[in-house]
Amino acid sequence: MEIKADTTVCIGAGMCALTVPAIFDQSEEEGTVVVLDSTPPAELEDAVRRAVTLCPSGAISVV
């Protein structure tokens, strides 16, 4: 799994950082998504998919 993030559409709601703090953080300045590990370990893949679903602005996706 590889995570893609688009900070231009991110609205900083924080759902990703709330759902999988090991993989997602938010920038200090704008609060937009920061991907800490774009190839998450297998045991976190389900949680990452949940974060993708919860994202209100469609800023994160997985391929």
Added chain:
Amino acid sequence: MSDLTLTTTRQRPFDPPDEIAELREQTPIHRMTYADGHLGWIVTSYAAARAILADARFSNRPELMHPLIPARMELAGDQALRVPPGFFLRMDAPEHTRYRKLLTGQFTVRRMKELEPRIAEITDSCLDAMEAAAKPVDLVQEFALPIPSLVICELLGVPYEDRAQFQEDTKVLVNLEIKAEDAMGAMTRISAYLYGLIQRKRAKPEDDLLSGLIENGELNDEELTGVAFLLLVAGHETTANMLGLGTYALLTNPAQLALMRDDPSAVENGVEELLRYLTIIHLGPVRSALADVEIEGRLIKAGESVAIHLPVANRDPSRFPDGDALDLTRPATGHLTFGHGIHQCLGQQLARAEMRIAYPALLRRFPGLRLAISPEEVPMRSDMSIYGVHRLPVTW
């Protein structure tokens, strides 16, 4: 024409109106007549609600919107409903984006985590005052309102001792039966107060969010006033009603109350479930189509207004099985209580932190907490745009 109009009157305090809930199984995108005679739509399914809230072809600009209820009609033609500078909730991208990006850094998960010790202190001091007061006490005045009010005032840098007037004016703004001139008066008073506060902070900055925004230099004083207005009002009326209504719901569901009180591992999801089950935004949001859009076989034409009924959508059994039941252990994330799409609540992580601290702290401090009136006597906020309880007399 459609005979259906929107009501906020309920048959039971925690359940959305039956006549709207029934739509969801039959016609989740249904015709509805707005207060000005406009034939628009009401949406009650989870999937359609989520899709529309995330779709940029639906605008949130007030001048495109038809009023849902008669009291709002008086306001609709009025200049009062033009968006004040900085009031980004009612803007579309890219105007909205410019304001929101200035603020999101202040409301991140991490920032809110850093605030937790202070929220716990504020909660404890409110509980101390409640314990010292003569029983019965009104939980709204002693607990539900002061906690979020103190927190948002401190965060923004609004002196808490000034609260009497802006709390009163906020109540006017969310009252569904209010006259246009009274709403205008309340808006003008809050704006004038905040404009003055911003002038004072510009002269003498402090360590708070508004001072930080002033220092940033991106916004002028009128825009800063609009932003401060939005954050102050939103920070007051939302969590306060969740704490009041949520406590009432727990007091009438003892097994759920025991979970919230006794099982720390149940708190996080329990708060999500209370948000879902109670969905205090019971009138709108409304969006207006900027183009013809087909959703689930229905053609919504450009210019038509669409009311999203969040309380009914959040109980959609295809997303939340047995959705009419309060169950603190069910998977409740994904609810639409904070909205969805670009306007999803900016302060949601703050609201979560406040609720995760306040509910268990209250229930542990007063293990014998109970209603001081019979449940059916609790005055419900069917007359306000944000649902909740007007008062909650409790004893222990």
